[in-house]
Amino acid sequence: MSINSRHKHRRQAGLSIAEFIISLGIGGIILAQICLIWFYSSRSFAAQLSYSEMDQRSQRALDTLTKNIRQCKSLTEFAPARLVFVDYDDRPLTFAFESGELTRTKGTEKSKVLLRDCKEGEFAIYQRTPIAGGFEHYPTTDPKICKLVEVSWLCSRKIFPGGPITTETMQSARIVLRVK
Secondary structure, eight states: OOHHHHHHHHHTSOOOHHHHHHHHHHHHHHHHHHHHHHHHHHHHHHHHHHHHHHHHHHHHHHHHHHHHHHTOSEEEEEETTEEEEEOTTSOEEEEEEETTEEEEEETTSOOEEEEOOEEEEEEEEEEEEEOTTSSOEEEESOGGGOOEEEEEEEEEEESSTTOSOEEEEEEEEEEEOOOO
């Protein structure tokens, strides 16, 4: 065998150990980057899904509150975490923030949970007369002169149980009572 054919044979024989280690290292770095992208994108997707779901639930609860409150005859009791109305059928209608939930109770019926995962929640009541030069109303604590109810809440939950990531959504609305 000539010397040229031996060199050609050696070059065509395969990878050296150094070439193999370098290619293994480059492959490992590429694989690690792909795993990191997958991990962070799945966390972001889970957070977006959680925000969206909480926002939809908050909107449904707000729609129910608005519809029910606007049908009431009068407000009879007020506390920052609880409102009691006389409904259109003369039965008491109660909305309350308790144990991280917004509940609705009509008469002697079982309480219905309108919203879960409430970190904070409160009601405020106002007179109908606006403050001059703005859109604000005069606050009151007397249910007899209340013509406007404000409700606000903050919902929060962990995306992964035991994980550090939480999502939050806040809602606030003012509902005008239709009473005379």
